[in-house]
Amino acid sequence: MNLQFAPLSLLPLFTSLVGIVIATYAWRLRPKRGATALTLLSVAATVWTLGYALEIAGADLLTKLFCAKVEYLGIATVPLCWLIFSLEYAGRDRWLTRRNLALISIIPLVTILLAFTTEAHGLIWSTFSLDGGNSSAPLLVSHGAWFWVYWIYGQLIVLAGTIIVIRTLLGAQQLYRSQASLILIAALLPWVGNFLYVSGLNPIPPLDLTPFAFVLSAVAVTLGLSRFRLISLTPIAQATVIESMNDGMFVIDAHDNLADLNPAAERLLGISAAQVIGQPVAAVFQAWPDLVGRYQHIDEIRDEIKLGNGTGRRYYELRLSSLKNRRGELTGRVLLVRDITELIDARDRALEADRLKSELLARVSHELRTPLSAILGYAELLHDGSFGPLAEHQQVAVMEMMGSTQELTILVNELLDSAQLEAHALALRIRPFDPIEMLQRVENTLAVLAHNKGLELTTTASPDLPATLAGDESRLRQILINLIGNAIKFTESGFVRVHLYCVDEERWAMEVSDTGPGIPAGAQRLIFEPFRQVDGSVTREFRGTGLGLSIVKSLVALMGGSVKLESEVGQGSTFTITLPLQPRVESS
Incomplete structure (x- = not known):
C-alpha cells in the first residue's frame, strides 16, 4: 500500500479516531439497551471514514481503489446498523428476528462482494481513475448499475430508521425533550450530509460528508445514552412494557382507524398487526359490531363486557382513554382490554359459596332454635319445682343446664342474624x-x-x-x-x-x-x-x-x-x- 501525506485526508482521519472512541465507549455501556447497535454503527462509520482517509492519502490508483473497496465494508453496513438502532430505540426489536435480519442483509453482503470484484463486472464502478491526475484527491469513479440498486436500498433503509425514530419522538413526554432533541439531530445528520454532497453545496469539495454525518450521529446518540440515559428511559421503557404486558392495547386515531396494537392485542384478535393497522375499527372488530357501536363515540370509559356464550364465553375489562394534543384537541384513543374471565369465575364461585354458607347457617339456626327453646323451657320448669322439689345438687345441675342452653341460644341467634344480614334479608321494625x-x-x-x-x-x-x-x-x-x-x-x-x-x-x-x-x-x-x-x-x-x-x-x-x-x-x-x-x- 503506497500512501502519502494529503491535507484533505486529515478531516476523515480525525473523524475516524472520534468514531473509534465512540465505539469503545458505546461498547462499555453494555448491557444498556441499544449500546450494541450503537457500537456496530460507530464501527461501520469508522471503517467508512478511515477507508476514505486512506483513499485520499493513496499515492497511486491501485491503493486508492483498494481503500475504496474497504470503505464498502462500512458503506454497506451503516444503513443496516442505523435501522437496527432505530428499532431498538423505538422498542420494536421484536422485528429483529434472525429471518428478518438475514433478509435485509442480503443486499449489503452482495454489495460488499461486488465492490471487491468490481474490475470483473463494473457493477459498482464502471470506470475509475485519478481526478485529473491529482493523487491527493478521492478516486474519480463512474457508478455502475448495482451501485444505484444499493443506493436506493440504503436510502430506503435510512429513511425507514429515521421515520421510526421521528414517530417515536412525537410521542415523547416533556420530561424527555433533551433526549428527543439529541436523537432527532442524530437522525437528520446523515440526510444533511448526503444532501450537501449530492446537491453540489458541499462546503469542502470534493469530500463526501455522509460518513462524517454518521459519526456525528453516533456521537449525539452516545451523549444521550450516557448523559441522559436515553435508551434506559422512555420511550424504550414504555414500549417494552406495552409489548410485554398481558393486556391488549389498541391505539385508535382521530379518524377511527387502528394506528397500532401490541402482541397481546394480536393474540386477542387472532391476527397480525400488519393485517389490521390502518384499517377502520369497525372492520377490525367486525365480529363484535355491538361493541363498536356502543363505544364508537365515547372518549373515556371503564366497563366490563361478556363476549360469547356457553363454554366459549369470556369476560373482559375495557378501559378507553382519550389522547389529546397541547391544544386539547382529540388526536386519538387508547383501548386497553384485559381478560378477567378467571377473576369473574372465581368471584361467582365465592359468591355462590357464600350464599350456600348463609343458607346453611340460617337453616341450621332455625332447626336448632326449636329444640333449644324446649330444653330451656323444661329446665325452667324443673328449676321452678313444677315437677316436684329438687335436691340441692339437682338445683345446681339444672342451673348449669339453663346457663349452657342460654349461651347456646345466643350463639345460634348470632349465626341466624349474621346469615340474614349477609343475605340482606333482615328488616328493621321502626x-x-x-x-x-x-x-x-x-x-x-x-x-x-x-x-x-x-x-x-x-x-x-x-x-x-x-x-x-x-x-x-x-x-x-x-x-x-x-x-x-x-x-x-x-x-x-x-x-x-x-x-x-x-x-x-x-x-x-x-x-x-x-x-x-x-x-x-x-x-x-x-x-x-x-x-x-x-x-x-x-x-x-x-x-x-x-x-x-x-x-x-x-x-x-x-x-x-x-x-x-x-x-x-x-x-x-x-x-x-x-x-x-x-x-x-x-x-x-
Missing part, C-alpha cells in the same frame, strides 16, 4: 320507643352479671335526649347488650358506663365505656369482621363466635348510623354508636 325505658331494661338484664364480677354498671341519659325516639327497639337493645356484655366479659375491675345523648339536631348516640384491657391498634379494624377476635390470652378465656361486633356494625349500618372505637391497651375502650334521629323509612 316504631316509637322510650330510650330511657329501653336503657333500664338493658341494665336490668346485665346488672347481675356485672355485680358477680364486682364491676360498677352505670347508665345515664342527657336531658336533651328526646323522650321518644323512632327505631327498632329490639335491635337497639341487642346492640347495647352485645357491647355492654363484651365490656363486662373482658373487664376485670373498674366500671362499665353507658351514656345516651344527642349529637346534634339530626343525630343521637349510645356510648359504652369500660376500664378493660383495651384493644391494640392493629386489631381494632379486625374485631368488626365476622368470626374474628382479638388474639390474646384474655379473649381465649371466653367462648363466642366472634360475630357479635360484626352484627353490631351491620345493624348500625342498616340503621344509617356509624360505629366509632377509641381504645388504648391498658386504658380501656369506648364504643360510640351514632344514629339518625329520623331513621330510614324504607327499612320499616
Whole structure:
C-alpha cells in the first residue's frame, strides 16, 4: 500500500479516531439497551471514514481503489446498523428476528462482494481513475448499475430508521425533550450530509460528508445514552412494557382507524398487526359490531363486557382513554382490554359459596332454635319445682343446664342474624320507643352479671335526649347488650358506663365505656369482621363466635348510623354508636 501525506485526508482521519472512541465507549455501556447497535454503527462509520482517509492519502490508483473497496465494508453496513438502532430505540426489536435480519442483509453482503470484484463486472464502478491526475484527491469513479440498486436500498433503509425514530419522538413526554432533541439531530445528520454532497453545496469539495454525518450521529446518540440515559428511559421503557404486558392495547386515531396494537392485542384478535393497522375499527372488530357501536363515540370509559356464550364465553375489562394534543384537541384513543374471565369465575364461585354458607347457617339456626327453646323451657320448669322439689345438687345441675342452653341460644341467634344480614334479608321494625325505658331494661338484664364480677354498671341519659325516639327497639337493645356484655366479659375491675345523648339536631348516640384491657391498634379494624377476635390470652378465656361486633356494625349500618372505637391497651375502650334521629323509612 503506497500512501502519502494529503491535507484533505486529515478531516476523515480525525473523524475516524472520534468514531473509534465512540465505539469503545458505546461498547462499555453494555448491557444498556441499544449500546450494541450503537457500537456496530460507530464501527461501520469508522471503517467508512478511515477507508476514505486512506483513499485520499493513496499515492497511486491501485491503493486508492483498494481503500475504496474497504470503505464498502462500512458503506454497506451503516444503513443496516442505523435501522437496527432505530428499532431498538423505538422498542420494536421484536422485528429483529434472525429471518428478518438475514433478509435485509442480503443486499449489503452482495454489495460488499461486488465492490471487491468490481474490475470483473463494473457493477459498482464502471470506470475509475485519478481526478485529473491529482493523487491527493478521492478516486474519480463512474457508478455502475448495482451501485444505484444499493443506493436506493440504503436510502430506503435510512429513511425507514429515521421515520421510526421521528414517530417515536412525537410521542415523547416533556420530561424527555433533551433526549428527543439529541436523537432527532442524530437522525437528520446523515440526510444533511448526503444532501450537501449530492446537491453540489458541499462546503469542502470534493469530500463526501455522509460518513462524517454518521459519526456525528453516533456521537449525539452516545451523549444521550450516557448523559441522559436515553435508551434506559422512555420511550424504550414504555414500549417494552406495552409489548410485554398481558393486556391488549389498541391505539385508535382521530379518524377511527387502528394506528397500532401490541402482541397481546394480536393474540386477542387472532391476527397480525400488519393485517389490521390502518384499517377502520369497525372492520377490525367486525365480529363484535355491538361493541363498536356502543363505544364508537365515547372518549373515556371503564366497563366490563361478556363476549360469547356457553363454554366459549369470556369476560373482559375495557378501559378507553382519550389522547389529546397541547391544544386539547382529540388526536386519538387508547383501548386497553384485559381478560378477567378467571377473576369473574372465581368471584361467582365465592359468591355462590357464600350464599350456600348463609343458607346453611340460617337453616341450621332455625332447626336448632326449636329444640333449644324446649330444653330451656323444661329446665325452667324443673328449676321452678313444677315437677316436684329438687335436691340441692339437682338445683345446681339444672342451673348449669339453663346457663349452657342460654349461651347456646345466643350463639345460634348470632349465626341466624349474621346469615340474614349477609343475605340482606333482615328488616328493621321502626316504631316509637322510650330510650330511657329501653336503657333500664338493658341494665336490668346485665346488672347481675356485672355485680358477680364486682364491676360498677352505670347508665345515664342527657336531658336533651328526646323522650321518644323512632327505631327498632329490639335491635337497639341487642346492640347495647352485645357491647355492654363484651365490656363486662373482658373487664376485670373498674366500671362499665353507658351514656345516651344527642349529637346534634339530626343525630343521637349510645356510648359504652369500660376500664378493660383495651384493644391494640392493629386489631381494632379486625374485631368488626365476622368470626374474628382479638388474639390474646384474655379473649381465649371466653367462648363466642366472634360475630357479635360484626352484627353490631351491620345493624348500625342498616340503621344509617356509624360505629366509632377509641381504645388504648391498658386504658380501656369506648364504643360510640351514632344514629339518625329520623331513621330510614324504607327499612320499616
